[in-house]
Amino acid sequence: xxxxxxxxxxxSFGSGRREKFAVNHLDLEIGIxxxxxxxxxxxSGKTLTALAPLRLEPEGAKVSxxxxxxxxxxxxTVDLLSLPIEDIREIRGREIAMVFQEPMTALNPLxxxxxxxxxxxxxxxxxxxxxDSIDAAIDLLKKTGIPEPxxxxxxxxxxxxxxxxxxxxxxxxxxxxxxxxxxxEPTTALDVSLRLQILDLLKELQEESKADGGMGILLxxxxxxxxxHFAQRVAVLNQGNLMESGSTKQVFDHPSDxxxxxxxxxxxxxxxxxxxxxxxxxxxxxxxxxxxxSSESTSxxxxxxxxxxxxxxxxxxxxxQTIGVIxxxxSGKTxxxxxxxxxLGDSSAQVSGDVDVLGKDWQKLxxxxxxxxxxxxxxxxxxxxxxxxxRMNVMQIIAEGLDVHYPKLSPAERESRVVDMLKEVGLxxxxxxxxxxxxxxxxxxxxxxxxxxxxxxxxxVLDEPTSALDVSIxxxxxxxxxxxxxxxxxxxxxxxxxxxxxxxxxxxxxVLKEGRVVEFGDTETLIKHPKQIYTKELxxxxxxx
Numbered sequence: 001x002x003x004x005x006x007x008x009x010x011x012s013f014g015s016g017r018r019e020k021f022a023v024n025h026l027d028l029e030i031g032i033x034x035x036x037x038x039x040x041x042x043x044s045g046k047t048l049t050a051l052a053p054l055r056l057e058p059e060g061a062k063v064s065x066x067x068x069x070x071x072x073x074x075x076x077t078v079d080l081l082s083l084p085i086e087d088i089r090e091i092r093g094r095e096i097a098m099v100f101q102e103p104m105t106a107l108n109p110l111x112x113x114x115x116x117x118x119x120x121x122x123x124x125x126x127x128x129x130x131x132d133s134i135d136a137a138i139d140l141l142k143k144t145g146i147p148e149p150x151x152x153x154x155x156x157x158x159x160x161x162x163x164x165x166x167x168x169x170x171x172x173x174x175x176x177x178x179x180x181x182x183x184x185e186p187t188t189a190l191d192v193s194l195r196l197q198i199l200d201l202l203k204e205l206q207e208e209s210k211a212d213g214g215m216g217i218l219l220x221x222x223x224x225x226x227x228x229h230f231a232q233r234v235a236v237l238n239q240g241n242l243m244e245s246g247s248t249k250q251v252f253d254h255p256s257d258x259x260x261x262x263x264x265x266x267x268x269x270x271x272x273x274x275x276x277x278x279x280x281x282x283x284x285x286x287x288x289x290x291x292x293x294s295s296e297s298t299s300x301x302x303x304x305x306x307x308x309x310x311x312x313x314x315x316x317x318x319x320x321q322t323i324g325v326i327x328x329x330x331s332g333k334t335x336x337x338x339x340x341x342x343x344l345g346d347s348s349a350q351v352s353g354d355v356d357v358l359g360k361d362w363q364k365l366x367x368x369x370x371x372x373x374x375x376x377x378x379x380x381x382x383x384x385x386x387x388x389x390x391r392m393n394v395m396q397i398i399a400e401g402l403d404v405h406y407p408k409l410s411p412a413e414r415e416s417r418v419v420d421m422l423k424e425v426g427l428x429x430x431x432x433x434x435x436x437x438x439x440x441x442x443x444x445x446x447x448x449x450x451x452x453x454x455x456x457x458x459x460x461v462l463d464e465p466t467s468a469l470d471v472s473i474x475x476x477x478x479x480x481x482x483x484x485x486x487x488x489x490x491x492x493x494x495x496x497x498x499x500x501x502x503x504x505x506x507x508x509x510x511v512l513k514e515g516r517v518v519e520f521g522d523t524e525t526l527i528k529h530p531k532q533i534y535t536k537e538l539x540x541x542x543x544x545x
Contacts, residue, residue: 033214037231114153120175268504324506442473
């Protein structure tokens, strides 16, 4: 039986000739107790489709068609688009709940997790006593698998990990025992093992809801591996149009639409050139360790020992080689990257061990000497939008490094180098005067790559370079990075929790756990024959074994 049904749903912005349809005549149904996934690239209309039943569409959006909701009392359906907003508020949370993509922004930083869950509990049960609502909130935290729920009840959002915050968001959403749960990219920022845990948790909670009639779930995502693991049915959106829908097995095994086929076949391809036998070592670390002083004290006069984030990490990175670094959140991946780049020096971090860059001791270099070497060691960050200044156009962004390291270039030479580099990354001269917000995510990451390569570095640190991108764009960016590596014989240190990316890009893999290297070796050998239980679990979670 249908729980929610979209009939001829359209969402547009603007008017007349400038009217643009973000969702175009969509027909889709979610049954009682069913798990449906809505997939597609950024801008396909997924999130707008998810927000429409709760009437949370952006200001200026024009919505037409019908969204039919099956009433709880069994008296038939009601069109949510025709209801007054006061009636919609009664449905929000109580009958239709939503888990948002980024829990840190969705949770109130001024209130504890417990208080925020209690608020949701009291909406569903307004007459419940305070002690009973506390017990109910702690029980929800237990159900969602948060360790030490009684203690975490008193924690603020910033005191929880990404996975714990997402579990707290799910606890809030389920406090009202909704009949439909809409999960908008609920696992994007999580490690592979945590992603599967969250989806397995949703399955368990859905199973428990059968006593109350069964909860339907609408999952919005661009992670196709998760869809295979979780959804019973799949609907594919492209630029607001429904390309095809059907059972998960049918859509993945026999996609009928060319766009769906492109999505299904968008896994990164391994196209690595072998490392030359006598290739020089460009980056070397020996027993590199990083610790942070503790703010706690063991007594009136003695502070608690420092918290060690990285513990005696050693590796050699050769010219033309890529080393992939994997591990769960908190394993020390990003700290390793920042230590190698020398970006921990101004913090309270205690760094020990050796870092050699192009044969020079990075730690002992004077600031002037280190600045001169920065052109040889560059970084590409995870978020291409956050790492580009919104106040600078593309010309200014890419040329900024030239201004520092090659100040004697004439304006014509400077512009010529920038245009040449834009061509290298697949963009043209017309991009020079435009600003970051005028580009797609993939184009912004190409600009970030151009900014790094304009200085002709020998070493690139790539910190989650494609995690913010759609799968097809991700494949394009990785192909570009592989091509540039072959052309300029670059050395890459790539940090990622996406094991498909690591497999496609890396000659060798370093597995970090709690700051220690637990396994290190040739990528294909390690994936096929992992020795450590931790490594096996990581690969199993990513379905690579």
